[in-house]
Amino acid sequence: MSIREELKKTIAPLAVNDRYPAESYLTVKPADFIPACLALHQLCASPVMMMFAEDKRATRSCFRLNTAFYSAAERHWYYACLDLPAGAESFPSLAKEIYSATLFEREIREMFGIELVGSPDHRRLRLHDEVWPAGAFPLRKDFVPLERLEPPTGQYEFIKGEGEGLFELPVGPVHAGIIGPGHFHFSVAGEPIINLEIRLGFTHRGIEKLMEGKTLAAGLELSERVAGDTSFAHGLAFCLAAEKIAGLTPPPRAVLLRAVYLELERMYNHINDIGGIALDVGFSFASAFASVLKERLLRLNEQLSGNRYLRGINVIGGVAQDLAGPVTLNPLLSDLNELEKILFNSASFIDRIDSTGILRQKTAEDLGVLGLAGRASGLARDLRTDLEPYSSAGFRPIVCTSGDCLARLNIRLQEFRQSSELIGRFIRQLQPGELTVNAPAPVAGYSLGAIEGWRGPVLYWLKLNEQGTIERCKIVDPSFHNWEALAYAAQGEIIPDFPLCNKSFDLSYSGNDL
Amino acid sequence: MQALTVILYLLLAIGLAPLLSGVIARLKNNLRLRAGQSILQPYRNLRKLLGKEEIVPENSSWLFRAAPAIVFAASLTLFLLLRTNSLLSVIFVLALGRFFLALAALDAGSAFGGIGSSREMFLASFVEPAACLVILVLYLAPGPAWSVAHILAGLALLIVVLAETARQPVDNQETHLELTMVHEAMLLDHSGPALALLLLAAQIKQLFWLVLLVSLFVPLTALLPLGAGLLAAALVIALIEVGIAKYRLFKVPDLLVFGSILALLAVAGALLGV
Numbered sequence: 033m034s035i036r037e038e039l040k041k042t043i044a045p046l047a048v049n050d051r052y053p054a055e056s057y058l059t060v061k062p063a064d065f066i067p068a069c070l071a072l073h074q075l076c077a078s079p080v081m082m083m084f085a086e087d088k089r090a091t092r093s094c095f096r097l098n099t100a101f102y103s104a105a106e107r108h109w110y111y112a113c114l115d116l117p118a119g120a121e122s123f124p125s126l127a128k129e130i131y132s133a134t135l136f137e138r139e140i141r142e143m144f145g146i147e148l149v150g151s152p153d154h155r156r157l158r159l160h161d162e163v164w165p166a167g168a169f170p171l172r173k174d175f176v177p178l179e180r181l182e183p184p185t186g187q188y189e190f191i192k193g194e195g196e197g198l199f200e201l202p203v204g205p206v207h208a209g210i211i212g213p214g215h216f217h218f219s220v221a222g223e224p225i226i227n228l229e230i231r232l233g234f235t236h237r238g239i240e241k242l243m244e245g246k247t248l249a250a251g252l253e254l255s256e257r258v259a260g261d262t263s264f265a266h267g268l269a270f271c272l273a274a275e276k277i278a279g280l281t282p283p284p285r286a287v288l289l290r291a292v293y294l295e296l297e298r299m300y301n302h303i304n305d306i307g308g309i310a311l312d313v314g315f316s317f318a319s320a321f322a323s324v325l326k327e328r329l330l331r332l333n334e335q336l337s338g339n340r341y342l343r344g345i346n347v348i349g350g351v352a353q354d355l356a357g358p359v360t361l362n363p364l365l366s367d368l369n370e371l372e373k374i375l376f377n378s379a380s381f382i383d384r385i386d387s388t389g390i391l392r393q394k395t396a397e398d399l400g401v402l403g404l405a406g407r408a409s410g411l412a413r414d415l416r417t418d419l420e421p422y423s424s425a426g427f428r429p430i431v432c433t434s435g436d437c438l439a440r441l442n443i444r445l446q447e448f449r450q451s452s453e454l455i456g457r458f459i460r461q462l463q464p465g466e467l468t469v470n471a472p473a474p475v476a477g478y479s480l481g482a483i484e485g486w487r488g489p490v491l492y493w494l495k496l497n498e499q500g501t502i503e504r505c506k507i508v509d510p511s512f513h514n515w516e517a518l519a520y521a522a523q524g525e526i527i528p529d530f531p532l533c534n535k536s537f538d539l540s541y542s543g544n545d546l
Numbered sequence: 547m548q549a550l551t552v553i554l555y556l557l558l559a560i561g562l563a564p565l566l567s568g569v570i571a572r573l574k575n576n577l578r579l580r581a582g583q584s585i586l587q588p589y590r591n592l593r594k595l596l597g598k599e600e601i602v603p604e605n606s607s608w609l610f611r612a613a614p615a616i617v618f619a620a621s622l623t624l625f626l627l628l629r630t631n632s633l634l635s636v637i638f639v640l641a642l643g644r645f646f647l648a649l650a651a652l653d654a655g656s657a658f659g660g661i662g663s664s665r666e667m668f669l670a671s672f673v674e675p676a677a678c679l680v681i682l683v684l685y686l687a688p689g690p691a692w693s694v695a696h697i698l699a700g701l702a703l704l705i706v707v708l709a710e711t712a713r714q715p716v717d718n719q720e721t722h723l724e725l726t727m728v729h730e731a732m733l734l735d736h737s738g739p740a741l742a743l744l745l746l747a748a749q750i751k752q753l754f755w756l757v758l759l760v761s762l763f764v765p766l767t768a769l770l771p772l773g774a775g776l777l778a779a780a781l782v783i784a785l786i787e788v789g790i791a792k793y794r795l796f797k798v799p800d801l802l803v804f805g806s807i808l809a810l811l812a813v814a815g816a817l818l819g820v
Contacts, residue, residue, distance in 0.1 A: 201657045201661070202657060203657070203724065203725065207722070207724065208722045208723070208724040208734070209722025209723065210722075211722075222664075223795060223796075310791070312721075312723060312726075313791040313792055314714050314715070314718040314720075314721065314791050314792035315790070315791035315792075316574070316578060316720070316787070316788055317577070317578055317788045317789060320578035320579060320580065324579075378790065378791060380715060380790040380791040380792075380793060381790075381791040383791075383793075383794065383797070384791050384792070384793075384794055526794075526795060526796065527661065527725050528725055528726040528794075528795045529794065530725050531723040531725055531726055
């Protein structure tokens with residue numbers, strides 16, 4: 033029985049929108065909201081993939097709340113939607129029932145000023161109390177940009193560990209090296225970490241607000257700059273959403289080329305992290321070796337596309353240009369084998385990463401961990417399984433079950449090889465043909481673009497108005513789902529092993545902070 | 547006359563210590579197939595720091611300001627002890643420098659200083675026994691010689707050197723990861739000339755240990771063999787640093803205890819005359 037029929041038994045939606053392929057929007061009564069989310073959570077076997085609000089006060093005098101779940105079995109996205117009448121902006125907290133809604137709810141609260149009834153956590157995520165005044169909600173349409181930030185209005189409260197011999201160790205957001213700004217608040221008993229709380233938001237640039245009112249071309253440009261190391265996947269997800277709204281189908285050659293670039297992005301990032309893991313345990317020879325491989329991949333990117341980080345390739349309706357040269361990956365693969373030998377023949381290296389930073393499968397599932405980090409903990413989820421051209425290539429995600437740093441390293445090594453195989457296959461499949469389809473006149477509408485970037489699913493929910501400009505753009509980088517997993521993986525480890533755990537996840541600050 | 551020789555001798559130590567650091571750094575980079583910086587880079591770093599402003603943490607006391615000078619003086623005293631017969635004092639002088647460095651790190655009141663001090667003291671309790679025993683070998687069987695006792699003592703001393711000079715697999719001088727640091731975590735709050743003094747003190751200490759290591763096998767009066775010995779020791783350290791990952795903190799004592807056992811065997815060898 034399909035999820036829709038199953039759902040009908042208990043919940044009668046007020047309205048259903050099935051206009052776009054693989055997406056169903058079910059508008060429910062306030063009383064049905066929590067039961068509908070719970071039912072979808074179970075039927076889809078999915079965490080809350082996205083949860084976001086829209087300000088529709090101008091047209092419908094309400095805020096609309098969308099909660100997305102993905103059913104891998106049906107390859108279908110289900111949304112539980114709830115209209116909150118303006119003036120009484122509140123909704124019952126879903127986080128009490130489904131943990132993976134927590135961060136989304138905190139985000140909605142600070143960005144829209146919508147109250148959560150009974151939420152376990154009210155703290156702000158990105159608009160830090162120390163600098164951002166109360167009562168200014170940037171994603172409301174009537175928000176007026178602040179002339180200047182006001183004096184501190186509040187103080188963030190960390191969870192404090194208490195007990196004999198326990199002390200607090202605040203680290204960051206300014207670090208000794210040139211890395212992203214994150215504040216890590218440890219409660220430690222000597223070296224062992226009892227609790228870790230991660231506070232982010234220091235690179236918040238207001239991307240979602242900046243998107244509003246932009247044309248598609250300008251929006252695409254911005255999307256490629258949300259997370260610098262995932263430029264291509266972010267741009268692609270944006271394009272997929274825009275194309276779905278316009279009803280465009282990119283030509284087959286463009287679909288294959290996009291997959292080639294997506295895998296190239298995965299490869300250079302994976303090798304970067306393999307080197308990074310080696311560097312963070314001080315195994316500098318292997319790390320130097322990996323950095324050479326990464327540089328060769330970046331140069332290959334530049335040769336093929338003119339850009340080392342694969343920017344400016346995606347356009348709405350296809351790709352801007354063809355491959356500018358041959359894709360030769362074999363020498364890289366033999367060097368990767370060499371690197372793997374160096375790593376796995378080093379007892380001191382394996383000793384550091386084996387069974388360090390374990391993220392249990394149950395924890396990963398409860399937190400809603402996605403992508404690479406989830407696959408290392410036994411969650412066999414990969415959006416590529418369901419997308420062309422991967423599904424017809426018989427794509428199977430690579431999964432490990434031990435959930436430690438070694439598992440995350442192994443996934444990267446194997447995915448690197450898998451990516452190069454896929455690239456070879458896609459290039460053989462290339463037929464001469466068009467690279468883009470012409471965009472028709474602007475169409476209003478809303479839809480989701482989803483693709484598996486190298487960290488995990490990159491999601492763009494896009495809403496366009498009649499002029500074809502962006503009304504609302506909700507972005508979810510997998511880092512947003514996964515940062516908290518790092519806090520759990522670090523529990524019980526010793527402080528000097530934390531940087532290694534951190535690197536093995538390698539999450540994005542800018543992708544999370546938006 | 548004697549005072550002049552001593553002063554010249556100390557100036558030579560101060561002058562050459564950064565060079566040794568530069569050589570090791572260069573060797574490491576070349577082993578990683580990189581061009582590497584000039585071997586004179588440590589001198590440039592010191593000059594840069596000497597020209598900078600010194601910033602002192604708000605709540606720190608006189609200890610924080612005095613520590614760099616005390617640590618520097620302790621390092622220099624190590625060199626003086628090389629010329630005397632009271633080598634065992636080395637342990638106390640080392641402990642003196644370490645004590646004040648750790649106190650100053652605590653005095654600054656930052657979280658990393660505390661972590662660094664605690665780790666340094668934890669590791670020192672394993673390094674000192676090995677160092678004591680190696681020095682005992684030098685008393686029992688004065689070198690230089692290529693005997694079993696001396697070779698075992700040399701291996702033990704190598705492990706001591708890795709720990710004392712903040713080298714892998716005990717510590718990592720190149721890392722920017724403040725959470726993994728041992729020695730450098732104690733220096734994080736120092737700046738300008740004070741930091742220069744502390745870095746120079748660490749370089750002098752490094753030179754002292756390597757000279758002591760080489761002196762097991764080569765007479766200190768022969769300059770050319772001494773230089774060759776130091777270069778060989780630098781190469782060995784560079785190879786170790788590049789070739790293995792840093793140990794998990796709680797595994798480092800295993801290595802240091804192994805050093806102590808080697809040193810103990812060396813003492814036995816010295817007593818037996820092999």
